[in-house]
Amino acid sequence: MAGLLKQRNIIAVLIVFAIVFPFITNNNYFIHIMTLAFIWIIGVYGLNLLAGYTGYLSLAHAGFFAIGAYSLALLTTKAQMNYWLAFVLALIITSVLGMIIGLISLRTKEHFFAIYTLCVGYIIYLVIDKWDSLTGGVRGLIGIPAPGNIGPIEFNTPISNYYLVLFFLLITVLVVYRIVHSLTGRTYIAIRNSEDLAQTIGINTMKNKLMVFVISTFFAGLAGALYASFIRFIGPDIGYITITFDLLTYLIVGGIGTLSGPVIGTILIVWVSQQLQFLQDYRMMIFGPILTLLVIFYPRGISGGFIDWRAKRKEKKQNQLNLENQQMLSAQETSAASNKNG
Amino acid sequence: MVFLETKNLTKKFGGNTAVNNVDFTIEKGKINAIIGPNGAGKSTFFNLVSGFHPPTSGQVIFKGKDITKLPSNKIAELGVARTFQTTNLFDQATVLDNVIVGHRLRTKSNLFDAIFRTKRLKQEEKQCRDKAIEVLDFVGLTDVAYKLAGSLSQEEKKRVAFALGLATDPEIIFLDEPAAGVNPDETDGLAELMEKMVERGITVCLIEHKMSMIMKLADKIMVLSYGEKIAEGTPEEIQNNEAVIKAYLGGSAIA
Numbered sequence: 227m228a229g230l231l232k233q234r235n236i237i238a239v240l241i242v243f244a245i246v247f248p249f250i251t252n253n254n255y256f257i258h259i260m261t262l263a264f265i266w267i268i269g270v271y272g273l274n275l276l277a278g279y280t281g282y283l284s285l286a287h288a289g290f291f292a293i294g295a296y297s298l299a300l301l302t303t304k305a306q307m308n309y310w311l312a313f314v315l316a317l318i319i320t321s322v323l324g325m326i327i328g329l330i331s332l333r334t335k336e337h338f339f340a341i342y343t344l345c346v347g348y349i350i351y352l353v354i355d356k357w358d359s360l361t362g363g364v365r366g367l368i369g370i371p372a373p374g375n376i377g378p379i380e381f382n383t384p385i386s387n388y389y390l391v392l393f394f395l396l397i398t399v400l401v402v403y404r405i406v407h408s409l410t411g412r413t414y415i416a417i418r419n420s421e422d423l424a425q426t427i428g429i430n431t432m433k434n435k436l437m438v439f440v441i442s443t444f445f446a447g448l449a450g451a452l453y454a455s456f457i458r459f460i461g462p463d464i465g466y467i468t469i470t471f472d473l474l475t476y477l478i479v480g481g482i483g484t485l486s487g488p489v490i491g492t493i494l495i496v497w498v499s500q501q502l503q504f505l506q507d508y509r510m511m512i513f514g515p516i517l518t519l520l521v522i523f524y525p526r527g528i529s530g531g532f533i534d535w536r537a538k539r540k541e542k543k544q545n546q547l548n549l550e551n552q553q554m555l556s557a558q559e560t561s562a563a564s565n566k567n568g
Numbered sequence: 569m570v571f572l573e574t575k576n577l578t579k580k581f582g583g584n585t586a587v588n589n590v591d592f593t594i595e596k597g598k599i600n601a602i603i604g605p606n607g608a609g610k611s612t613f614f615n616l617v618s619g620f621h622p623p624t625s626g627q628v629i630f631k632g633k634d635i636t637k638l639p640s641n642k643i644a645e646l647g648v649a650r651t652f653q654t655t656n657l658f659d660q661a662t663v664l665d666n667v668i669v670g671h672r673l674r675t676k677s678n679l680f681d682a683i684f685r686t687k688r689l690k691q692e693e694k695q696c697r698d699k700a701i702e703v704l705d706f707v708g709l710t711d712v713a714y715k716l717a718g719s720l721s722q723e724e725k726k727r728v729a730f731a732l733g734l735a736t737d738p739e740i741i742f743l744d745e746p747a748a749g750v751n752p753d754e755t756d757g758l759a760e761l762m763e764k765m766v767e768r769g770i771t772v773c774l775i776e777h778k779m780s781m782i783m784k785l786a787d788k789i790m791v792l793s794y795g796e797k798i799a800e801g802t803p804e805e806i807q808n809n810e811a812v813i814k815a816y817l818g819g820s821a822i823a
Contacts, residue, residue, distance in 0.1 A: 401683050408682035408689055409696060412669040420656035426618060427736050428644035428673025437679060526660075534660065537716060 240489075244392055248385045257384045263496040264391045265452050268398045270476045270488035272445025275402060277474075278483035279411065280438045281418030285470050286327065286343040289350030290443040292465030294320045294450025296354060299367045299460055309374030313451055320447025321440050328439035332432065335421070347470055355462040366461030373455050391452055398445060403485060405441070414438055418483075479520060481527030490528050570629070571596040571771060572617070572648075572740060577626035579612055579795075586612040588795040589626070594740065599766055600773040601782045603806075604792035605815060610775045611653075613792065614742050618650045619643040630740075645673055649738035653745045655729040659718030663709060663728055666717050667700040670735025674699075696735075703734040706768075707761060723754040730761065734770070741765065743774040747781060759785050783807065791815065 248257050269291055277283045297319045301312035331342050354361045361367065373381040373390055381390055405411050413434050416424040425431050454460050463469075480491020495513075502509045524531035573593040579586045587609045594600045602610050615621045617628050619640035628636045635643055657666050675696060681689035704713050707727040712720065720728065726746055733741050743762070747755040759781055762772050776782050782789065783803040791799040791806060793815040799806055806812055 404685060405679065405682050408685075409669070409672055409675055409677055409693060410679055410682040412665075413672055415658060415661075416669045416672075419658045422620070423652065423656060423732070424669075425620075425640045426644055426650050426652075427670050427732060428641045429669075430639075430641050441679070537660070541716065541719070 241396070248388055254384050257388050259496060259500060261384070261388045261391050261456060262453075263492050264388075264395045265449050265456065266473065266476060266496070267488050267492045268391075268395055268452070269446050269449035270473050270480075270492055271398050271402050272442040272449070273473050274477055274482065274484075274488050275405065275414070275445070276438055276442035278477065278487070279406060279418060280414040280435060282332070282435065282439070283340045283474075284331075284343040284439070284442065285340055285467070285474075286331075286347035286350065287442075287446050287473055288465050288467065288469035289347035290320055290324060290446035291450040291453070291469060291473075292350060292354055292460075292462070293323055294447030295454035295460050295464055296361060296367070296450075297447070298451040298454045299370045300360070302371050302455075303367060303369055309371055309455070310376075313373075313455075316451045317444060317447050320450070321444045324440045324443025324447075325436065328436050328443075332435045332439060344467070344470075347465070347467060351462060351465040351467070354465050361462070364462060366459060368459050370454050370458045370460065372458065387456055391456065394448060394452060398448070399485075399489075406485060410434075475517065477527075479517065479527055481529030481531070481533075483526065484529040484533060487527050487529040494528075570594075572628070572630045572773075574613075574617065575627045575629065577613070577616055577628065578624045579609075579616055579621060580624045585795050587616060587623075587792075590792070590795075590797050592790050592797065592800070594771060594773055595788060596771050597766060597769065598771065598787040599762060599785055600771070601786035601789045602773070602775050602792060603777070603779070603782060603789060607794075608792040609795040610792055611744060612795075614650060614744055614775065618648060618742060641673070644736055644738075647737065647739035648742070649733035649736045649740070650742035651729040651733050651744055651746065653748060655725055655732070657717040657720075657725065657728060659716060661717060662714050663717050663720065664697075664700055664704065664713040666728060667704060667731050667735055668696045670703070670732040671696040671699040671737070673736055699735050699737075700731070703731040706734060706764070707731045708757075723750045723758070726750060726758060727761070730765075734765070738770060740771040740773065743772065745775050745777065747776060747778050755781055 247260060251257065269287065273284065273287050294316050297316035298312050301307045301315055302309055305312070307315070327346055331339060331346060334342050355363060357363070372387070375381070379386070381387055405414075413424070413429055416427070416429060417431055417434060421431050450464070453464065476491040476495055477488060478491070479495060480489065481487030499509055499513075502512060505512070520527070526534065570593050574590055577590045577592075578588055590613065592613075602613060604610050612621070616623045619635070619638050619642070623636060626636070627634055630643075630646060630648060633646070635646065635648075638646075657663075675692040677686070677689040677692050680686070681692075701710075701713065704710055707730050709724060709727050709731065712724060717725075717728065730741075730743070730746070733743075746762070747758050750758065755778060762774070762785065765772055774786075783806075786803055789799075789801065789803060789806045790797055791809070791812050793811075798811045798815055799809045801809070
């Protein structure tokens with residue numbers, strides 16, 4: 227119970243910190259970086275549900291991110307739609323496309339699935355890049371409006387955008403938390419462990435996999451839509467493979483299949499790469515080795531490594547306790563026996 | 569009424585006939601065993617019955633219902649459980665956590681329930697947890713319920729596999745080599761557990777290589793060789809069956 231309270235305290239402190247952060251820094255650039263990091267985290271959570279909890283490594287995530295972003299951008303700029311209506315529609319479009327692609331791609335497994343989705347992601351990128359009349363091709367789309375007013379609240383300052391994204395991030399974390407800690411989440415984990423076993427204990431694996439694929443693309447679309455209205459300009463490169471691998475790197479560093487992993491990994495990498503910006507592309511010379519070492523020694527990332535360490539320590543303590551109890555019991559028995567004899 | 573039966577069950581993988589025209593009936597409340605040399609098609613037979621592979625021809629009938637074309641999760645819902653030779657558990661989670669999902673097929677809560685933490689979800693979560701505790705107690709793993717699955721012994725893992733199968737509330741359970749890789753004392757323990765299942769009213773059907781165990785335990789044995797049924801009967805009948813001896817020891821031993 228103490229552990230739970232402690233965990234709760236940490237979460238509360240983090241949320242409070244996130245809320246007061248803009249007042250601490252007062253630096254618009256930092257707020258900008260943080261908002262972007264939050265957007266990435268939402269996408270990483272989507273990827274985590276699918277790759278981390280269900281065991282299906284999708285490499286099409288930048289594609290769905292771009293679909294969300296472009297849907298919002300096109301609906302607001304070309305169709306002149308109300309922002310929030312376009313926002314909701316963008317999420318629906320991404321999810322529906324996710325469902326269609328999921329129906330096909332989920333017929334494959336493991337590395338075949340990864341390669342298939344890699345191709346799907348690239349095709350999405352190509353479609354965006356080449357469909358000049360709709361997407362503007364390499365020129366991209368400009369003049370995407372900021373999020374529309376909600377009653378008296380306006381979203382045209384960096385701080386207000388920061389809070390809007392934070393709001394969506396908190397909802398994302400809550401939803402993912404609840405999914406993971408429910409029978410539905412247990413079902414996904416069972417599929418990850420062994421799809422054959424999951425099916426024999428009566429789980430409709432295709433239905434569940436499709437569901438999680440759609441949720442996963444939904445979050446990618448959400449991140450994309452927020453990105454479009456935050457940056458206000460998008461080009462086809464947001465759908466490129468590098469974005470997928472960025473998301474994946476955040477997830478692996480933070481801890482794949484853990485709840486805190488996406489937050490830890492994304493914020494850590496985004497800040498470290500900010501600090502190392504003076505190195506320009508040579509940054510990768512630092513990132514590469516660190517990432518390799520991390521994957522070798524902590525395959526479940528920072529968060530996963532910590533969880534394993536804690537579990538091991540707990541078990542050690544428990545074993546020691548059992549041993550002590552046994553010793554005490556045997557000591558009591560011998561003393562009782564000697565009393566009897568005496 | 570016959571409990572579970574196969575009629576002319578055949579499975580071909582390309583030109584290779586893994587299971588050939590097998591008629592087999594499983595009696596309710598008994599321990600049924602399938603034996604045979606390596607590669608005889610025993611596991612394939614299991615896979616056909618539990619819906620893992622569609623048979624090339626023939627039928628599987630469970631309680632008068634044709635289940636030949638049903639997917640394995642639907643067959644599980646009807647009350648047919650199975651275990652695998654090796655069970656992949658989630659090593660970083662506790663044994664209890666691993667078994668809870670076994671009762672998932674009897675629950676209805678969906679994503680909506682999960683996101684909004686509905687009353688139904690809470691109630692069904694409790695139901696699954698209670699079931700997991702119950703079956704872990706039944707297989708004798710109460711002591712390790714809160715240990716990490718990764719720290720279990722081979723025999724304990726076998727018992728977890730049983731528990732997972734039992735958590736689905738089956739009427740019949742198919743066990744694929746339940747005693748493979750465990751020592752003789754532990755084998756006796758697992759045999760007792762199978763008898764306990766039968767007492768509980770669960771029909772057992774197992775594949776096993778350990779003859780001494782099978783001959784003591786089984787009420788009825790079917791022998792497969794090269795995909796064909798070569799004998800069926802009580803342990804005494806099987807032990808004295810010439811075709812069986814020939815299949816196991818080779819042709820010359822008979823003469």
